[in-house]
Amino acid sequence: MEQVDHLAHERRTAEFDVEAMKVVWAGSRHALEIADRMGRLVASDPQFRKDNRTILERKELFRNTLRKAAHAWKLINELKLTDLWHQNAILFWCPLIFDHLLQGMFVPAIKGQGTDEQQKKWLTLAYKMQIIGCYAQTELGHGSNVQGLETTATFDPKTDEFIIHSPTLTSSKWWPGGLGKISTHAVVYARLITDGQDYGVHGFIVQLRSLHDHLPLPGITIGDIGAKFGNGAYNTMDNGVLRFDHVHIPREHMLMRLSQVTRDGKYVHSDVPRQLVYGTMVFVRQAIVSDASKALSRAVCIAVRYSAVRRQFSAQDGGPEIQVIDYKTQQSRLFPLLASAYAFRFVGEWLKWLYTDVTQKLQAADFATLPEVHACTAGLKSLTTSATADGIEECRKLCGGHGYLCSSGLPELFAVYVPACTYEGDNVVLLLQVARFLIKTVSQLGSGKKPTGTAAYFCKAEHLMQWKCNVRKAEDWLNPSVILEAFEARAVRLAVNCAQNISKASSVEEGFAELSSDLVEAAVAHCELIVVSRFIAKVHQVKGRGVEKQLRALCNIYALSLIHKRLGDFLTTRCLNPEQAALANDQLRALYSQVRPNAVALVDAYNYSDHYLGSTLGRYDGNVYPKLYEEAWKDPLNDSVVPDGYHEYVRPLLKQQVSFSRL
Amino acid sequence: MEQVDHLAHERRTAEFDVEAMKVVWAGSRHALEIADRMGRLVASDPQFRKDNRTILERKELFRNTLRKAAHAWKLINELKLTDLWHQNAILFWCPLIFDHLLQGMFVPAIKGQGTDEQQKKWLTLAYKMQIIGCYAQTELGHGSNVQGLETTATFDPKTDEFIIHSPTLTSSKWWPGGLGKISTHAVVYARLITDGQDYGVHGFIVQLRSLHDHLPLPGITIGDIGAKFGNGAYNTMDNGVLRFDHVHIPREHMLMRLSQVTRDGKYVHSDVPRQLVYGTMVFVRQAIVSDASKALSRAVCIAVRYSAVRRQFSAQDGGPEIQVIDYKTQQSRLFPLLASAYAFRFVGEWLKWLYTDVTQKLQAADFATLPEVHACTAGLKSLTTSATADGIEECRKLCGGHGYLCSSGLPELFAVYVPACTYEGDNVVLLLQVARFLIKTVSQLGSGKKPTGTAAYFCKAEHLMQWKCNVRKAEDWLNPSVILEAFEARAVRLAVNCAQNISKASSVEEGFAELSSDLVEAAVAHCELIVVSRFIAKVHQVKGRGVEKQLRALCNIYALSLIHKRLGDFLTTRCLNPEQAALANDQLRALYSQVRPNAVALVDAYNYSDHYLGSTLGRYDGNVYPKLYEEAWKDPLNDSVVPDGYHEYVRPLLKQQVSFSRL
Ligand SMILES: Cc1cc2nc3c(=O)[nH]c(=O)nc-3n(C[C@H](O)[C@H](O)[C@H](O)COP(=O)(O)OP(=O)(O)OC[C@H]3O[C@@H](n4cnc5c(N)ncnc54)[C@H](O)[C@@H]3O)c2cc1C
């Protein structure tokens, strides 16, 4: 294929230093360099080729995934990539293929809930890959409601063992990733019963399969739960079903950091504060937010490049056709997503900081900020994953018909991403938790208890309830403090409205239930404010020619497009009037024009290889059509000119060997 | 499996005659009876079993599809189902498997553009299935912009033939359904060139494959364009690529109803009015709207039933858990979709009427209403397909984790549905056409030219610009004329605003381009008004105990949930004030409570068989969990306990035959 850069003209119009932006996106020069090096390594390794992913049948797909995972491990060892940075970078470039061996949530669960000895024993085995573990919480009948799990772990003082049992069909473990075919061990969540009393759900380490022949141990039934959404996608993963028929495990396999059962069957709490487990939760959620920015930026990169390549309709008869990225409708769908990818990247980075901050506070037994941190991370998980799932599909639609081909990369990206809206907490359930925090915050406003962190703006609730937006002309919307206060005012007012309406109900619980849709909207307002404020804070810190200017534009696009999307909120709470809303729209259009010549360079700054993107439409060089054409012919249906089944089913029809009534 | 109806309690609470509602949904008692009979026939026929659809590899999937299609044809003939009703009913119950042999748009294209003789010749062959045709318009480089197609059909007076040629890679035909492997013929759109002059794009009937051995004819290259989004889904279809290398076809193969080329190469118009082709367009679009209601109702049926089965969290400790359908958040996501499915069903029914009406008008050479009809059908295609695509995915999310399993039926339903947003006109491109019509309508307001049909409300533009909503309490929102006027006022005001802003631009074209996002919103407002007004009109006509009451509630839910969703529109145009918006929300919640006990019965009224739904979660009897469990074990990955690849790739890791650095 020719080596022409069909997007060179787009790259020439960029008004900023792309290399500097790459550093900003990566987080540091060091991170960029490693990511870049590892990316090249993976892209050039034939073992990691993506051919056929989307058309392989399940068994072959799974086998292929194991092969790639083993190869990656070999590589990491051969190259002596002991540095976590390097390892993560490799894993990053090969999304999905590693989850099996990454031991998903198994390691964090033991870290969070295991005693020091338990950690030493099990984590060593896991790190050395002498065992492979999974996280078995969800059951057929219970996901969101963890306290409703039915699996039992009954202490048998005679044998000093727990008996793990699945008393009902709905108590079958269901969904754990890596469980179905690969894991040898699991952290199993079960109701702890001792001395006839039910102490609720606890974690237990259970060996599932023989380390000798990989067969399930006696009393254990394991299988894969079947095909999931999409081509390739999560079908590379063996989400599993697991049933126990009175399986005995040693008493010490209970995760005992917070509580334990003594030799004689007494249930006792340790003196470790329960709050410590929150650390794991913050860690997991920051990882999910960071994944959201990766997935969204990948989709946006494809859609932006293809929109610059694709031309459709001429302005005048006979003139060159218009690049579809020049249509304002295309811009108004695409650029807010481009801005969101950056927004989520920065809020993810900030969550990493929050994690270390929380860890320190927990170690100092300072638990005061936990409710706020919990609400913030739950809300950001919900907000970023929902927006990313919708955003990927929008990017697919922005590519017209060709986006529907697997070779565009977008169908698999969508299918593999969407469960993030459900796992680690259903997004609506999480937003209701945020809402509870907000209502509590409002109710304590008079009490002298000062909201902190991401809720600190409630301190100026009185001011925000009175606040008047002073935007008079479109450019006034470029002032970050105006934007910030508009978002703060909206969030406070929605929360206060909800609290007032709840107080009219016969009970708080009833009011909360009845108004839960409004509460979800208040929660979203709180979370969107966090993202906007983090983006604004980040803009000031960046370096490099033109970088700040571009990010400021994106930050404004993120905020103003949200104002447009949630206009009902802003207007019903009287934060804005209709004229100010119209001015926000005018400014938004101006910002789109400003970003337009930089769009391709802004996605180049992600530094994604063509291998990573895996997209005929998102190619760096923009040479889309020959590649689409070439990929088509690889479909197995093209193995023969006359398809399988023609002779049996089609020819008899054509040859009138069946008689027909008119259809 | 036990034969208990786990949803019996839900069915007992219904406050209306479900059988009567089935008639309303089906359109007539006759239609219901036939659909019911055909549904049973298909469901009980082992040839139509859906096993494995989502896990078959492409070749097997395709072969299976051919088998089912051939079987359906055999059945139709054996049972002598000469009645179109019966035939369509059978096809309905087996979605997708027939499209190949249904000859897609091939037949309508010839009907619309062929002369009487051409119709007689080609349609007879097609109906008898002596040939199989496809519709080859889109190319690799051009979809939306049909006038930009590059394939040429050059008249050669020496041989009295057209020479069909693909001059560039981007001129390759790309996407036509049925082209890749099955079709023997195609209607090919190409630029007609005669006497050195290019007369633009015209349709030609081209034979692609030998009727003897099915091999492509000389000069013709055909293949499948490769895997598409999702499991099963559109991968049952051989969307194809087609290239011509100077292929000769007889002159008479040009579709010549509107124009032709004479023996000596003159291009001449016939006296048939060009407007006649609009009939086909209305026909195709009404079919798409009708498909939207089918697809959305299917997803809603699954989500409603499962939401009534699924229980999560108890109200009090120890009490029975709450059905998730009782959560207001679940209702506020689900019930507007339930209402939309009914709304789209009724607007689809009305479009059928519109089609016969237009056909009559066209025959009477009355073309006055065409622009309005064009805008209306374009807009409704866009509105219903976008809402349905989003709605299916929302239904999937409403099912929590289990909705991600293929056995839920939702992933395939989504993947197979989404291209409806793109084919037959990209939804945004269509809305821009609606907007053009609206702007023109506004510009002619003073001129005495009276808007008709769905645009008739512009006649009272002056009144609507002044209109004040008189809602004072929540129940005022139950008045259909208030709702109607609110939607009319919003639509008129958005259109007028756009027109005014455009008039400030340096040219209409520039203004239109710059404001195209606002214009799209105005177009959506126009289309939503049409759906609301058709729903209101329908409610008065229905019969049966309690039926009207239920539909009135659904109609109000449809309208009020739209008001909430588009609140920015209603508030910026000052159709409503914030208090009235809050009252609409209050009323909406009350309506949810009213519909709640009827929800399961309202989806029962679709009369969908379990076979048709193809969903473990949407089963009529609600016996979800055993079925989920049973389906899981069918995955090929469960063929063996120890998976393929374990010995090569996993065991060496576990056995430390590779050395590890800490990860
Ligand atoms: C790809 C994937 C991987 C997974 N991996 C793992 C794993 O490794 N280990 C593991 O243990 N689990 C895993 N899970 C399971 C996952 O954690 C659960 O699916 C998730 O917690 C959601 O629970 P659910 O499925 O029960 O949803 P449900 O709670 O049944 O949700 C159904 C509907 O009910 C609503 N709802 C529920 N409760 C409320 C409420 N209180 N108020 C209002 N609405 C409510 C929800 O919003 C949703 O619309 C995985 C799931 C998926 C899809």
Ligand SMILES: Cc1cc2nc3c(=O)[nH]c(=O)nc-3n(C[C@H](O)[C@H](O)[C@H](O)COP(=O)(O)OP(=O)(O)OC[C@H]3O[C@@H](n4cnc5c(N)ncnc54)[C@H](O)[C@@H]3O)c2cc1C
């Ligand atoms: C499953 C499937 C089946 C199909 N079957 C057939 C078939 O049987 N026969 C056939 O001939 N074709 C078929 N097609 C092709 C289909 O008709 C085209 O994909 C469709 O017309 C959209 O055109 P496009 O792909 O060129 O999109 P594009 O026009 O390239 O769209 C890309 C983006 O540009 C935007 N855009 C384009 N023009 C404008 C504008 N003027 N203003 C603003 N924005 C604009 C769009 O909104 C979109 O976001 C099929 C496609 C699919 C996916």
Ligand SMILES: [Ca+2]
């Ligand atoms: Ca095979």
